[in-house]
Amino acid sequence: MNDGATAMPAPGPPRDAAIPQAVERTLDNGLRVVAFEQRNLPLIAAQLLVDCGGAAEREEEAGLSAMVAALLTQGTTRRSATEIAAAIDALGARLDAGSGYDASVVSVSATTPAFGQAFALLNEIVRAPAFVSREVERVRTKSLSDLSLTYANPNALARLVAYRVAYAGAPYGHPLAGTAATLASLERDRVAWFHERFYRPDDATLVIGGDLTLDEAFALAERELGGWHAPGSARCTVPDAAFPAARPRVVIVDKPESGRTALSVGRVTIPRRSPDYAAAVVANAVLSGYSGRINQEIRVKRGLSYSASTSLPARRLPALFSASTLIDHGRAVEATEVTLATLRSLVDAPARDDDLVSRKATVTGGFYRGIETIDGIASALAEHVLFDVPLDELSRFPARIAAVDAAVVRSFAARWLVEDLFVVLVGDASRFAGELAQTHDVRIIPGDGLDLGSPTLEAGALTAPRLIDRDAVG
Amino acid sequence: MTALPTISASAIHVSPFLYIDRTLANGLRAIVIPDRRVPSAAINVAYRVGGKDDPPGRSGFAHLFEHLMFKGTSRTAPETIDRLTEDIGGFNNAFTTEDITNYYEVIPSNHLERLLWAEADRLASLTVNDTNFATEREVVIGEYDQRILAEPYGLLDELVNREAYRVHPYRRGVIGSPAELNAAALEDVVAFHATYYRPDNAVVVVAGDCDVEETFGWIERYFGRIPTPPSPIPRVHVVEPPQTEERIFTHRAANAPLPALEEAYHIPEAAHPDAPALEVLEAVLGAGRSSRLYTSLVYERQLVTSAWAAADLREQPGLFGLRITCARGIALADARAALHEEVERVRSEPPSEVELERVRTQIASALVRARQTNNGVAMALARATTERGDPAVVNTDLEHYLAVSAADVQRVARTYLTLENRTTIEYLPA
Numbered sequence: 001m002n003d004g005a006t007a008m009p010a011p012g013p014p015r016d017a018a019i020p021q022a023v024e025r026t027l028d029n030g031l032r033v034v035a036f037e038q039r040n041l042p043l044i045a046a047q048l049l050v051d052c053g054g055a056a057e058r059e060e061e062a063g064l065s066a067m068v069a070a071l072l073t074q075g076t077t078r079r080s081a082t083e084i085a086a087a088i089d090a091l092g093a094r095l096d097a098g099s100g101y102d103a104s105v106v107s108v109s110a111t112t113p114a115f116g117q118a119f120a121l122l123n124e125i126v127r128a129p130a131f132v133s134r135e136v137e138r139v140r141t142k143s144l145s146d147l148s149l150t151y152a153n154p155n156a157l158a159r160l161v162a163y164r165v166a167y168a169g170a171p172y173g174h175p176l177a178g179t180a181a182t183l184a185s186l187e188r189d190r191v192a193w194f195h196e197r198f199y200r201p202d203d204a205t206l207v208i209g210g211d212l213t214l215d216e217a218f219a220l221a222e223r224e225l226g227g228w229h230a231p232g233s234a235r236c237t238v239p240d241a242a243f244p245a246a247r248p249r250v251v252i253v254d255k256p257e258s259g260r261t262a263l264s265v266g267r268v269t270i271p272r273r274s275p276d277y278a279a280a281v282v283a284n285a286v287l288s289g290y291s292g293r294i295n296q297e298i299r300v301k302r303g304l305s306y307s308a309s310t311s312l313p314a315r316r317l318p319a320l321f322s323a324s325t326l327i328d329h330g331r332a333v334e335a336t337e338v339t340l341a342t343l344r345s346l347v348d349a350p351a352r353d354d355d356l357v358s359r360k361a362t363v364t365g366g367f368y369r370g371i372e373t374i375d376g377i378a379s380a381l382a383e384h385v386l387f388d389v390p391l392d393e394l395s396r397f398p399a400r401i402a403a404v405d406a407a408v409v410r411s412f413a414a415r416w417l418v419e420d421l422f423v424v425l426v427g428d429a430s431r432f433a434g435e436l437a438q439t440h441d442v443r444i445i446p447g448d449g450l451d452l453g454s455p456t457l458e459a460g461a462l463t464a465p466r467l468i469d470r471d472a473v474g
Numbered sequence: 475m476t477a478l479p480t481i482s483a484s485a486i487h488v489s490p491f492l493y494i495d496r497t498l499a500n501g502l503r504a505i506v507i508p509d510r511r512v513p514s515a516a517i518n519v520a521y522r523v524g525g526k527d528d529p530p531g532r533s534g535f536a537h538l539f540e541h542l543m544f545k546g547t548s549r550t551a552p553e554t555i556d557r558l559t560e561d562i563g564g565f566n567n568a569f570t571t572e573d574i575t576n577y578y579e580v581i582p583s584n585h586l587e588r589l590l591w592a593e594a595d596r597l598a599s600l601t602v603n604d605t606n607f608a609t610e611r612e613v614v615i616g617e618y619d620q621r622i623l624a625e626p627y628g629l630l631d632e633l634v635n636r637e638a639y640r641v642h643p644y645r646r647g648v649i650g651s652p653a654e655l656n657a658a659a660l661e662d663v664v665a666f667h668a669t670y671y672r673p674d675n676a677v678v679v680v681a682g683d684c685d686v687e688e689t690f691g692w693i694e695r696y697f698g699r700i701p702t703p704p705s706p707i708p709r710v711h712v713v714e715p716p717q718t719e720e721r722i723f724t725h726r727a728a729n730a731p732l733p734a735l736e737e738a739y740h741i742p743e744a745a746h747p748d749a750p751a752l753e754v755l756e757a758v759l760g761a762g763r764s765s766r767l768y769t770s771l772v773y774e775r776q777l778v779t780s781a782w783a784a785a786d787l788r789e790q791p792g793l794f795g796l797r798i799t800c801a802r803g804i805a806l807a808d809a810r811a812a813l814h815e816e817v818e819r820v821r822s823e824p825p826s827e828v829e830l831e832r833v834r835t836q837i838a839s840a841l842v843r844a845r846q847t848n849n850g851v852a853m854a855l856a857r858a859t860t861e862r863g864d865p866a867v868v869n870t871d872l873e874h875y876l877a878v879s880a881a882d883v884q885r886v887a888r889t890y891l892t893l894e895n896r897t898t899i900e901y902l903p904a
Contacts, residue, residue, distance in 0.1 A: 005591075005695050005696055005699055006549065006595075008549070008550075008588060008591055008592070008595075009587045009588050009591050010588070011562070011582075011584045011585045011587075011588055012584035012585075012586075012587070013584055014513070014582060014584045015513035015582075015583065015584065015683070016513070017512055017513050017514070018512070040511055041489075041842060041845055041846060042486065042487050042842060043842060043843065043846070073763075081763075081773055082763075082764065082769055082773050082774075083478075085762065085763035085764040085768070085769070085773075086478055086764040086832075087478055087479050088762070088763070088764070089761070089762035089763065089764040089765070089832050089835075089836060090478055090479060090480045090481075090764075090828075090831070090832045090835060091479060091480070091481060091835065092481075092483075092486070092835035092836045092837075092838060092839030092840075093839070110839070111481075111486045111838070111839050111842055113481050113485040113486060114481045114486070114835070114839070117479040117481070118479075120479075121479070138772075138773070138776055141776065141779070141801050141802055141803075142779045142801065144802050145732055145779040145799070145800075145801050145802045146779065148731035148732060148802065149626050149731060149732070151731070152626040152729040152730070152731045153624065153625065153626055153729075154624055155624065257728040257729065258624065258729065259619060259623030259624040259628075259729065260619050260620065260623060260624040262624075289560060290556055290560060291553070291556050291557075291560050291561070299613055299616075300553070300609070301609075302609070303608075303609040303610070303611075303612030303613050303616065304612075304616070305613075305616045305620070306613055306614075306616040306617035306619070306620045306621075307620070326616075326619070326620050326624055327616075328616075328619065357561075358557075358560065358561030358562070361560075361561055361562050361563035362560050362561070362563060364563050365560075365562070365563020365564055365565070365582070366563075366565075368512075368514070368563070369514075369565070369580065369847075372512065372514075372846065372847050372848075373846040373847060374846075
């Protein structure tokens with residue numbers, strides 16, 4: 001057949017995509033309110049960002065901010081946990097609270113006719129949680145149960161170990177979900193203390209938008225949260241601990257019973273506010289995604305794993321870059337060397353400007369898909385708020401990415417993604433530790449001796465991490 | 475006690491899907507639903523072939539084949555679909571269920587014609603060689619390792635299917651076994667493509683920024699020229715005989731830190747009139763933190779950390795599953811007894827009007843949320859067409875859910891949640 005239908009057709013002319021515009025006001029109590037309008041469906045969403053998360057916890061209180069957030073939906077001075085659940089479900093709404101390292105977030109979404117009542121519930125759980133003992137104990141038991149699931153999953157465990165190896169005792173080093181020991185020791189009064197001090201309007205931002213006018217959004221914010229008063233106490237601060245110097249080493253957690261070996265390679269890089277952030281996003285995109293170099297080398301060329309990816313999250317302090325995959329125990333050495341070589345390829349065989357066109361399109365396309373839903377728009381705006389990035393940067397993001405060229409990516413990679421990388425392996429050490437030790441500085445931690453509550457990963461171990469000033473890292 | 479806030483499900487406006495549905499001369503079903511709000515479009519191509527259609531001794535084959543559909547055609551190199559999507563800011567993926575294999579792309583809308591061409595091209599002229607066949611088989615076995623071996627409780631779905639079905643091919647699951655995958659040969663690939671990948675076994679849906687007639691023109695141009703073989707498409711006609719006594723299977727695993735179980739009950743196919751009532755039953759038991767299982771087992775009695783109910787409705791008779799994971803220090807027998815009390819309660823008395831109104835509101839709200847993305851809209855239409863035979867059901871689902879009465883819920887609970895119809899998988903620490 002030769003009617004032209006066999007030849008690949010060319011794309012048509014592109015149409016411009018619109019990016020929602022946000023408008024901002026500050027209430028008298030100091031609460032920042034960011035509103036947007038998106039009227040295509042009868043849905044409204046809101047996120048309340050509290051400027052205090054896991055990074056502010058002390059080591060011995062790891063898991064505190066997560067427990068506070070988990071308990072918000074579990075009872076207020078007016079309603080029990082089951083009454084809150086009944087109210088939210090009756091509205092067909094979603095109401096969730098959680099904490100990250102940099103912030104705690106309470107979010108709500110509902111259809112337009114249900115939103116007013118759902119938003120009133122958000123206000124109630126943020127301002128009047130009861131922290132009753134029964135729910136504290138139930139959440140504690142659930143958190144401990146969840147920990148045992150996490151520890152049984154090599155991917156999840158490797159991620160926690162990687163954070164400890166990279167940050168040791170600095171902020172972000174301890175597990176957000178806590179450890180069995182810290183969870184057991186968290187007291188109800190300490191939970192209430194954290195909430196009373198740090199959930200405060202002058203350290204919080206409400207992002208609200210969807211099927212309502214900007215005026216309606218600001219009026220709702222004022223109605224529910226206008227009477228919220230800030231305490232006189234000091235605001236949340238993150239301990240000013242220095243970051244350990246990055247250095248090459250291999251840390252193996254010996255878990256012979258795990259079905260496969262999880263691999264994580266990485267180091268601490270830059271914070272979101274860094275002028276290099278756009279370069280970091282593009283460099284990460286060269287590596288990550290289905291057609292990124294890591295997945296091409298690990299999965300597509302060698303079939304070593306079902307998936308391999310890298311991540312470089314946005315964080316207030318220097319963020320962890322990591323490449324991760326899951327492999328057969330017997331191919332862990334090969335996967336480690338391929339991963340290290342692939343990272344090095346960013347310098348040895350750098351991406352050219354031509355190559356970057358597609359990888360930058362991946363970033364920009366993902367950005368546009370992210371803001372296809374109102375929850376996605378709210379999250380994107382919340383990220384700007386959280387990292388003190390001006391809101392109008394949202395619409396500049398595609399241009400910022402477009403401006404990154406090959407030389408910038410190469411120099412970013414040379415500085416941050418090639419040297420001084422740690423390697424974490426969680427799996428059957430007998431299958432790969434010996435071979436790795438021939439060429440790397442290898443440390444083996446028995447699975448039952450692992451203590452994520454210790455900056456050194458082992459209970460009683462006294463080796464102090466080498467320290468350098470954070471400014472040298474940021 | 476504070477008054478329960480409430481709204482009526484009828485206050486939630488669930489807009490109808492305004493789609494155009496046509497069938498080409500070669501039997502290909504094409505559905506287009508325009509939405510020009512943003513310059514993006516989703517394509518969803520669903521084939522009526524899934525795990526249950528795997529050749530004998532080749533379990534996991536439909537899923538392995540899904541991977542091979544990315545390995546090039548007589549006109550294109552391997553991974554061309556990735557070049558045409560990822561590289562221009564779009565994305566693509568695919569999945570296989572017991573009943574269908576589904577391929578989808580989301581792309582800037584000026585690339586719509588090109589991706590329709592590419593989907594037609596891999597339907598018409600897939601080529602696979604020994605090298606990429608072998609590599610991709612390794613990837614699929616890696617997927618098995620990741621999802622089944624490394625994930626705590628990863629084998630549970632496989633065990634439920636294997637034990638609940640004795641003769642129906644649903645018993646083999648979708649991902650299959652590494653041994654049978656290793657036994658597959660390149661000739662099997664060619665035969666499988668010829669058997670199931672044909673226009674009259676496919677549904678193509680386009681949702682998003684497009685002109686309706688231009689889009690149908692492209693579909694006709696690229697898909698319309700693909701011939702339909704005269705042979706009939708093989709279909710599974712095996713009927714699972716009614717189960718007559720409870721089955722209990724115990725599995726122990728080193729990476730299962732807490733005792734868990736699933737109880738699965740045979741239920742009818744997705745197009746059966748009882749399906750809406752079974753979905754409402756699912757929501758009464760398991761949707762949200764105010765559902766019966768969560769309220770009783772998680773909040774009040776604190777026996778489990780998770781409780782889950784799902785009406786797994788399939789093209790052919792499926793399973794109603796109840797799944798719990800014990801809290802630390804709780805014996806499985808105690809959690810199971812509490813679960814059985816809830817099963818007995820929903821069998822012995824109808825749900826209250828408050829519960830039903832809660833479920834109706836949850837369902838209507840979920841339907842609104844599902845309309846947020848072109849990809850979600852396209853997938854809903856493709857699955858309705860392949861799994862239930864008609865895209866129009868997406869516009870009548872809500873009225874069917876709203877029409878389910880308390881007596882209907884109790885009736886399906888009494889009919890299907892019976893002891894002799896139950897298969898229990900106990901998943902215990904080693």
